[in-house]
Amino acid sequence: MGDVTTGKYCAHENRRWTCYDCNDGNCRIIRGRNKCPQFRRVPGDYPVPRASSADAVEIAGLPTRTLSWMGIRYYHEQPICTIAGCFNLERCSDTVLKVYVDHEGEHALLDYAAEHSKPIPVQRVHSANDACLIVVLSNTYSSVHDMKSSGHWNDGENHLLWDFSNFPYRKIAPDAPFNMFHVGKAIIASETIGTAYARLGYDLVLPLPRRWGRALAxxxxxxxxxxxxxxxxxxxxxxxxxxxxxxxxxxxxxxxxxxxxxxxxxxxxxxxxxxxxxxxxxxxxxxxxxxxxxxxxxxxxxxxxxxxxxxxxxxxxxxxxxxxxxxxxxxxxxxxxxxxxxxxxxxxxxxxxxxxxxxxxxxxxxxxxxxxxxxxxxxxxxxxxxxxxxxxxDEGVVFTKGLQIIAQRVSSAAQMSKIVNDFADT
The missing domain is CATH 3.40.50 (Rossmann fold)
Incomplete structure (x- = not known):
């Protein structure tokens, strides 16, 4: 909270806000304007447990955690992933990002990324076996079962779940941090993940799209x-x-x-x-x-x-x-x-x-x-x-930027893996 001996600040007292104006350590209570009724914080309110302290356990040698939202424990065994730890880098290159989607024909976002990505180019492939990254959009599958029965799921390895907050098979509020199913090693790209959930350097935090349009070019x-x-x-x-x-x-x-x-x-x-x-x-x-x-x-x-x-x-x-x-x-x-x-x-x-x-x-x-x-x-x-x-x-811009960040992460991990392997062979 910092120094509160001078200036204005508010503190939780009995689960309600009390606000003060302090001058040289002498504080007086400030009353509100009663624009809206004050409401109490309740158990399970934010802040939720941070990612570093959310029930870390070991499962099959891979660190995982059990997370909660609004006090409800519902999302279990999320791997604490890195690119080096949860990606199969043998499918990847450090010079190009090969991407697959379960969709034939034109694909506006992927086509835009392939045209505008740099410095590492994005290349669309038509077989999951040839891809470093398998992209799943919110409208790709109609259910969790369909997604996990795709034949290439493999506990989400090398998968990117793009715009995850808008997946059609949600079971809780649309602005909740996660769906109520285990996504395994898949990278999550979502507007609704914060410090308690984002595996920084692995997941992608997306911006909420603008609803208000500016008149000027x-x-x-x-x-x-x-x-x-x-x-x-x-x-x-x-x-x-x-x-x-x-x-x-x-x-x-x-x-x-x-x-x-x-x-x-x-x-x-x-x-x-x-x-x-x-x-x-x-x-x-x-x-x-x-x-x-x-x-x-x-x-x-x-x-x-x-x-x-x-x-x-x-x-x-x-x-x-x-x-x-x-x-x-x-x-x-x-x-x-x-x-x-x-x-x-x-x-x-x-x-x-x-x-x-x-x-x-x-x-x-x-x-x-x-x-x-x-x-x-x-x-x-x-x-x-x-x-x-x-x-x-422009959704194409953020999609391209997201893929470029993943491409850079994969390239760095692949180069480091090669250095480690070359050193081991000497």
């Missing part, structure tokens, strides 16, 4: 233009057990009131017994104000919702803005290969209340540098595609 965007808002956020607050909704609540209740600070929330109650949401309080601003807020904000608060990531993350980037994310489960897209440290601003959940003050202390030259770094990462990860006069992300 990429070349017309001046990322360093003057903006009237320092910080903004608009979104739902749902009294569920996901901590990210409480992060939204803290912003709505406690950010300072200023002309350059925008926070607009609508409040919802979620009845678990009947699986139904009901609106408590609507947004204060009209829907048309969203474009103004997005386009004119230097920093955008991008807390998660039911999952760890946010649609707002990519939307803020698409305007040349700087996302602010909360320390915890969030893993930036395609990390660790992509370095987001020069773009993102991180804040602890205890200091969300003081975020406007924190951002005002960032020098203009650092803001300028972060905008530049963010715009480059946005182009590399999200891409741009025009749809009905608005600009959205």
């Amino acid at each position: 990429p070349n017309d965007v001046d990322i360093h233009r003057p903006r009237k808002y320092l910080l903004s956020f608009r979104g739902r607050v749902i009294d569920s057990i996901a901590a990210a909704y409480q992060h939204r609540w803290l912003a709505a209740e406690h950010w300072e009131v200023a002309d350059d600070i925008v926070v607009d929330v609508e409040c919802w109650h979620f009845d678990w017994l009947v699986d139904k949401k009901s609106l408590i309080k609507p947004y204060e601003r009209s829907p048309g104000m969203f474009d103004d807020m997005m386009w004119n904000s230097t920093f955008g608060f991008t807390p998660g919702g039911s999952g760890m990531s946010s649609y707002r993350f990519g939307e803020v980037l698409s305007t040349g803005g700087i996302p602010v994310v909360v320390h915890g489960d969030f893993v930036p897209p395609l990390a660790p290969e992509l370095d987001w440290s020069k773009c993102i601003v991180w804040v602890s959940e205890q200091r969300i209340i003081d975020l406007p003050h924190i951002l005002r202390q960032i020098p203009p030259e650092e803001v300028h540098a972060r905008q530049t770094a963010c715009w480059k990462l946005h182009s590399a990860v999200f891409g741009e595609k025009e749809v009905d006069g608005k600009w959205y992300n």
Whole structure:
């Protein structure tokens, strides 16, 4: 939490937030605005156990772990994989990535990757036996049984399950971290995995696609233009057990009131017994104000919702803005290969209340540098595609970038394996 002798911070007390304003160790309690009712954290709420401490065991000599979500233990014996440990590198080359999909004819994503991948080319093959990587998309199979009966599953070895959160045979909420079945050694690519689940250097964390489309073409965007808002956020607050909704609540209740600070929330109650949401309080601003807020904000608060990531993350980037994310489960897209440290601003959940003050202390030259770094990462990860006069992300760009990261990992592992084998032969 850091030093709390000065400034504003919030702490959990009796499973509720109490917020303080401190000056030289003298603290007073700050009352909220009652925009939305406060709700209690419950057992099983985030943060869930981190990957390094989630019931590690040994099965057949391979380290595994048992994971849980919302307090429910459901995902067992996930191998703690590396490329060297869970990939059959004898099927792979360090100069080309051969890819197979269970689909004949044109394949838009794979065809795009084959055309645009560099420096390691992607080559489509038409037999799983010839492939280093076997890609499974959300619409490839109709069931887990069909996938595992494909004849090449082999406990997921050399498989990539792309966009896993949208697989049609889900058994739990669509923004939950995982499906309720064992994926073995397969690489998972998903928008909904965080620090507790991602095997960094093996799994791929994908960005949530932008829902809001920008009106200006990429070349017309001046990322360093003057903006009237320092910080903004608009979104739902749902009294569920996901901590990210409480992060939204803290912003709505406690950010300072200023002309350059925008926070607009609508409040919802979620009845678990009947699986139904009901609106408590609507947004204060009209829907048309969203474009103004997005386009004119230097920093955008991008807390998660039911999952760890946010649609707002990519939307803020698409305007040349700087996302602010909360320390915890969030893993930036395609990390660790992509370095987001020069773009993102991180804040602890205890200091969300003081975020406007924190951002005002960032020098203009650092803001300028972060905008530049963010715009480059946005182009590399999200891409741009025009749809009905608005600009959205291009799925082909992130798919290609994901395959290139796997190609680089495989190439490095193959080269290291060759060095080890050559040394053993001497």
